[in-house]
Amino acid sequence: MSEPKSGGLVLYKSPRVVMPATYTTKLRYLLNTVLTGVGNTQASNQYRSEAYDVDPAFASTAMPGFTEMAAIYQRYRTLRLSYKFTCANQEAFPVTIIHGFSAISISAASLNYQYAGNPLFSTAILGPLTGQCRGIFRKSAAVTQIVGTKQPLYDDLYTGSTTSATLPTAGTVYCYIGAFSPIALTAAGIYCGIEVTLDVQFYRSRLLLT
Numbered sequence: 001m002s003e004p005k006s007g008g009l010v011l012y013k014s015p016r017v018v019m020p021a022t023y024t025t026k027l028r029y030l031l032n033t034v035l036t037g038v039g040n041t042q043a044s045n046q047y048r049s050e051a052y053d054v055d056p057a058f059a060s061t062a063m064p065g066f067t068e069m070a071a072i073y074q075r076y077r078t079l080r081l082s083y084k085f086t087c088a089n090q091e092a093f094p095v096t097i098i099h100g101f102s103a104i105s106i107s108a109a110s111l112n113y114q115y116a117g118n119p120l121f122s123t124a125i126l127g128p129l130t131g132q133c134r135g136i137f138r139k140s141a142a143v144t145q146i147v148g149t150k151q152p153l154y155d156d157l158y159t160g161s162t163t164s165a166t167l168p169t170a171g172t173v174y175c176y177i178g179a180f181s182p183i184a185l186t187a188a189g190i191y192c193g194i195e196v197t198l199d200v201q202f203y204r205s206r207l208l209l210t
Helices: 066-070 113-117 143-147
Strands: 022-035 042-048 073-089 095-102 121-126 134-142 159-161 174-180 190-205
Touching (some): 022 042, 073 121, 073 143, 073 174, 095 113, 095 134
Antiparallel strands (some): 042 174, 073 134, 073 190
16 A cells, blocks of 8 residues: 555544344353252253343353343344253262253253153163263254244244343243152252353344444
């Protein structure tokens, strides 16, 4: 580029960054927790497609990266859920692990062996603390697979705001990690490393004033 002549006025344009009308990315939630229902024979944790509040135990924007995307876009649609659960049984007896996806919410004390008949669920047995007590469980499914229809791709029922937990219950899908045993669980429970990944499509961009 040639140098400006003496006394000439040079104008420099600021670089302009334009985000696309829609933007799809992966957001991952990580957590270490103990799965237990002291005195009960079954317990489970639930994670959901509500990207604003993926973990109902925390009731906040716990999904890293979501707040940053919310500064640019007003709405989102979750397209896929994936998980990896790393579990270690700390009980002195074996436990059965159940994990999978559901289109309905299941309470912590209700996720038992009957759900093993659902093709979106799987089961495994972890040995006692002194045995083969560790296992890694992972699955991935599109929201359309979990619901059984293409409706989540276009219906506003499956969209939420980036400023609050507004995804309708009827448009929310869930993934679970649970344990049950003939013997009541103790405080030791099952140690779990949680990784939940959501494929999220953001849209309706904001007017950025700064």
